[in-house]
Amino acid sequence: MSDEIVFYHNPQSRAQMVHWMLEEAGAPYRIVPIDFAKGENRTPAFLALNPMGKLPTIEHRGMVVTETAAIIAYLADAFPAAGLAPPPGDARRAPYYRWLFFGAGCIEPAMLDKMMNRPPVERKAAVGWGSYEDVMATLRQALAGGPYLLGEAFSAADVYVGSELRWAMMFGAPGVKGEPVFEAYVARLSARPAARRTVAG
Ligand SMILES: N[C@@H](CCC(=O)N[C@@H](CS)C(=O)NCC(=O)O)C(=O)O
Structure with missing residues (x-):
């Protein structure tokens, strides 16, 4: 399975927080631009991923992750070499x-x-x-x-x-x-x- 993250993105949204995180993590990713004005976050295909119709949304290893904080925490764990999350057991x-x-x-x-x-x-x-x-x-x-x-x-x-x-x-x-x-x-x-x-x- 490809390790590439599919990143549904619009720079005028909270997705920019995830964009920064993807760069910090050194994660391989592909941007799928989402135009709110064209309703691209309300298509049946997008709503099947995230029924909230919201960004950020990512797909990775066959799973969907939504919610900015969850995505950021997920990426820190999925790319541990970047050292962005103290490992379980660490007091921090x-x-x-x-x-x-x-x-x-x-x-x-x-x-x-x-x-x-x-x-x-x-x-x-x-x-x-x-x-x-x-x-x-x-x-x-x-x-x-x-x-x-x-x-x-x-x-x-x-x-x-x-x-x-x-x-x-x-x-x-x-x-x-x-x-x-x-x-x-x-x-x-x-x-x-x-x-x-x-x-x-
Ligand atoms: N609870 C979500 C909120 C996401 C959110 O509200 N995203 C806005 C952009 S910043 C959005 O996609 N709005 C489009 C819409 O609701 O139609 C998170 O923290 O990621």
């Missing part, structure tokens, strides 16, 4: 999982709240991400030791969380743009050769 697996899941479960919805000018959540205790302010304060603390989320070791968690922060900066998210810890982190990540080979650079 704890912060690795912690920040990957925090990215999907807390950063993403908190940022969307801000982007869409939603009113602050009414019952912070019942909402998984609490509040935008708490999410950003937590992240600032996580990065204060730096240079990466796992300390000295760059990992796939930085690809995901760093991409989210970069995205937040692009829309001028308060507490992100101009915040020295986040600015330095995103600049450090954007300077990586793999990031520069993609639109994340």
Whole structure:
């Protein structure tokens, strides 16, 4: 079976996070461009892969993976030579999982709240991400030791969380743009050769 990844891509989407990850992993991949305006993510063939009709979506070794965080974590494991995930049993697996899941479960919805000018959540205790302010304060603390989320070791968690922060900066998210810890982190990540080979650079 071919080891090539089929990568359904549109650079104006979260798929750009996966593009950067594919480059970091040194994975063999083939891009299938998806034009949202033409409805190419809503064709029966695409919906058979991902009934959500969303990018990113990949196919690898006969399996489909969707969800940005899952794809990034999957690629780190599928291409271990790149050293982007601490192996099971390594203590750094704890912060690795912690920040990957925090990215999907807390950063993403908190940022969307801000982007869409939603009113602050009414019952912070019942909402998984609490509040935008708490999410950003937590992240600032996580990065204060730096240079990466796992300390000295760059990992796939930085690809995901760093991409989210970069995205937040692009829309001028308060507490992100101009915040020295986040600015330095995103600049450090954007300077990586793999990031520069993609639109994340
Ligand atoms: N939960 C998904 C969200 C993916 C998502 O919303 N992708 C958007 C682009 S950034 C999309 O494909 N939208 C097209 C549509 O829904 O029609 C993830 O984290 O990967």
